[in-house]
Amino acid sequence: MERSSWAFNWRRVLLLRETSSLIMLFVVIIVFFSIAPLFLSKENVGVVLEIIPELGIVALGVTMLMITGEFDLSVGSVFAFCPIMMALFMDWGMNSVLAVLCALVIGAGLGALNGFITLTFGIPSFITTLGAMLIWRGGVLLLTGGWPPPFPVGMFTGALVGKIGILRVSLFWFGIITLILWFILERTDFGNWMFASGGNQIAARAMGIDVRRVKLANFMLCSLLAGFSGVIQSFRLETTLPSMGNGLEMEAIAATVIGGTALSGGVGTLIGTVVGSFLIRMIDNGLIMARAPSYWFRVFIGIATILAVILNTFVRERAKKLRC
Amino acid sequence: MEERNEYLVEMVNIHKWFAGVCALKGVNFAVRYGEIVGLVGDNGAGKSTLIKILSGFYPPDTGKIIFEGKERHFASPREARELGIETIYQEAAMVPKMSIMRNIFMGRELSRTKIASLGYLDIARMEVESMKALESVGLRLRSPHALVDELSGGQRQGVAIARAMYFKSKLVILDEPTNNLSVKESEKVLEFIRELKKQGISSVFISHNLYHVYPVADRIVVLSHGEKIGDYLKEETSVEEITKLMVLP
Numbered sequence: 150m151e152r153s154s155w156a157f158n159w160r161r162v163l164l165l166r167e168t169s170s171l172i173m174l175f176v177v178i179i180v181f182f183s184i185a186p187l188f189l190s191k192e193n194v195g196v197v198l199e200i201i202p203e204l205g206i207v208a209l210g211v212t213m214l215m216i217t218g219e220f221d222l223s224v225g226s227v228f229a230f231c232p233i234m235m236a237l238f239m240d241w242g243m244n245s246v247l248a249v250l251c252a253l254v255i256g257a258g259l260g261a262l263n264g265f266i267t268l269t270f271g272i273p274s275f276i277t278t279l280g281a282m283l284i285w286r287g288g289v290l291l292l293t294g295g296w297p298p299p300f301p302v303g304m305f306t307g308a309l310v311g312k313i314g315i316l317r318v319s320l321f322w323f324g325i326i327t328l329i330l331w332f333i334l335e336r337t338d339f340g341n342w343m344f345a346s347g348g349n350q351i352a353a354r355a356m357g358i359d360v361r362r363v364k365l366a367n368f369m370l371c372s373l374l375a376g377f378s379g380v381i382q383s384f385r386l387e388t389t390l391p392s393m394g395n396g397l398e399m400e401a402i403a404a405t406v407i408g409g410t411a412l413s414g415g416v417g418t419l420i421g422t423v424v425g426s427f428l429i430r431m432i433d434n435g436l437i438m439a440r441a442p443s444y445w446f447r448v449f450i451g452i453a454t455i456l457a458v459i460l461n462t463f464v465r466e467r468a469k470k471l472r473c
Numbered sequence: 474m475e476e477r478n479e480y481l482v483e484m485v486n487i488h489k490w491f492a493g494v495c496a497l498k499g500v501n502f503a504v505r506y507g508e509i510v511g512l513v514g515d516n517g518a519g520k521s522t523l524i525k526i527l528s529g530f531y532p533p534d535t536g537k538i539i540f541e542g543k544e545r546h547f548a549s550p551r552e553a554r555e556l557g558i559e560t561i562y563q564e565a566a567m568v569p570k571m572s573i574m575r576n577i578f579m580g581r582e583l584s585r586t587k588i589a590s591l592g593y594l595d596i597a598r599m600e601v602e603s604m605k606a607l608e609s610v611g612l613r614l615r616s617p618h619a620l621v622d623e624l625s626g627g628q629r630q631g632v633a634i635a636r637a638m639y640f641k642s643k644l645v646i647l648d649e650p651t652n653n654l655s656v657k658e659s660e661k662v663l664e665f666i667r668e669l670k671k672q673g674i675s676s677v678f679i680s681h682n683l684y685h686v687y688p689v690a691d692r693i694v695v696l697s698h699g700e701k702i703g704d705y706l707k708e709e710t711s712v713e714e715i716t717k718l719m720v721l722p
């Protein structure tokens with residue numbers, strides 16, 4: 150009895166979608182620590198933790214949407230668009246809190262537009278959001294003429310990026326958003342509809358689930374979170390650059406996939422995505438600490454992504470055969 | 474008038490056209506309370522079309538549906554389901570990457586409270602209830618958290634039937650449930666259908682293979698090219714008679 154229950158537990162651990170990304174995270178930490186011991190110094194850990202939320206929050210939204218079977222490639226552009234709108238609103242004399250809220254509403258609205266076009270015309274969201282990615286990046290450049298609007302003075306930056314010791318408030322926002330989304334996904338009926346919509350939308354529809362509504366809500370959520378994260382970064386850097394979030398969509402998708410979420414929808418975990426986000430930012434930072442040229446970053450993220458998916462498939466196949 | 478009351482559902486003079494193709498040409502089809510009706514006919518005979526009309530996927534072009542003595546117009550599958558008409562399609566019934574429990578309660582989740590219009594799932598109760606539902610069709614599975622992906626085709630049909638039974642369906646329609654199943658697995662599906670009858674639930678069992686339907690059906694209806702060409706109580710007919718009917722041009 151004892152032995153078989155042990156074997157069962159191991160099998161369950163290996164079957165967890167997060168397992169392979171966690172293994173990779175540990176390997177990365179150990180490798181960078183042995184190359185550059187300062188990697189785990191208090192200061193450096195602080196540096197890593199202050200940049201993780203900005204990728205992590207975007208990746209959480211991408212994960213939620215991917216579980217329902219859809220993509221959003223426009224998150225990087227929305228990440229730049231929202232803070233710039235915020236800065237413009239304030240330039241026009243709007244109150245700071247209202248400017249941020251309006252910018253976030255625009256973020257959600259851009260997601261609604263992605264969802265509306267995708268679902269109404271029945272075209273792949275890959276296409277819709279590829280278009281949106283180009284449009285809103287172009288929009289940012291048009292609005293600013295390539296020059297960033299001045300970052301408004303007297304912003305309530307403390308609420309989003311204030312320092313507490315070596316940490317920033319944005320890390321807590323990341324934690325809270327993770328908890329709320331985890332609860333929605335794993336513990337509510339809406340979460341069940343998300344998995345069903347992504348896993349087999351014909352069955353979901355046949356059981357009376359409003360697949361369109363579920364997907365639309367997630368398009369909006371994903372885009373809203375991208376906008377929110379963009380505001381966080383602009384608060385941290387105290388600037389609104391038109392180039393913000395360039396390539397972020399790829400990092401967010403990589404974090405999602407590394408964490409064990411399936412590109413095809415219906416399967417995924419938010420905890421995996423958190424691990425994936427840590428992994429990406431730690432590779433980024435570790436390469437700097439190891440004094441490697443910065444272009445290695447993309448190479449390593451590419452390798453990590455492919456490796457994670459291979460590991461995931463391989464480990465789970467093996468674990469299935471462990472059946473006692 | 475007397476006759477009426479014995480039918481759970483009656484479809485009267487149903488016609489259906491698809492872009493110039495006449496899929497159904499004035500079909501009358503009825504199911505009694507607690508009856509297992511075998512609906513047979515060649516591929517393309519119109520079986521799926523007929524039951525899709527019954528389950529609210531399409532409206533009929535002409536004809537009417539009387540369910541529990543009242544004429545009904547289903548605007549969606551959801552409306553039919555709310556009245557107790559549950560349709561099980563092989564590919565469309567389950568989400569393979571979801572657990573058995575989550576599949577059983579898909580779209581009808583049990584929740585403890587509502588938090589901002591989201592239902593907070595009562596997982597403990599769904600675990601217990603899904604095991605109960607599975608036992609009601611004699612399906613013994615280790616855990617309600619196993620993925621449907623890991624079940625055999627026959628077991629999946631069992632889960633779908635258990636779900637229909639749990640939600641107190643009055644009529645369960647199975648479209649080709651034995652397709653691609655081994656003989657042994659098909660046997661199991663027949664067991665599940667007998668279990669439905671024991672609980673007084675009517676069912677329509679569709680197959681292009683008469684031999685799959687014959688052992689459990691109380692009545693056999695034969696469709697051919699969109700027309701009903703036979704409707705027999707099993708005790709009044711034989712496999713030979715129906716086979717002859719089916720192969721005639």
Ligand SMILES: Nc1ncnc2c1ncn2[C@@H]1O[C@H](COP(=O)(O)OP(=O)(O)O)[C@@H](O)[C@H]1O
Nearest residue numbers: 491494496514515516517518519520521522523
């Ligand atoms: N959605 C549809 N559009 C056009 N033709 C259809 C459609 N559904 C069914 N048909 C046609 O109606 C006829 C009956 O099909 P069906 O009801 O699926 O037969 P069965 O289930 O008996 O194999 C076939 O000729 C089929 O091609």
Ligand SMILES: [Mg+2]
Nearest residue numbers: 520521522648
């Ligand atoms: Mg058919």
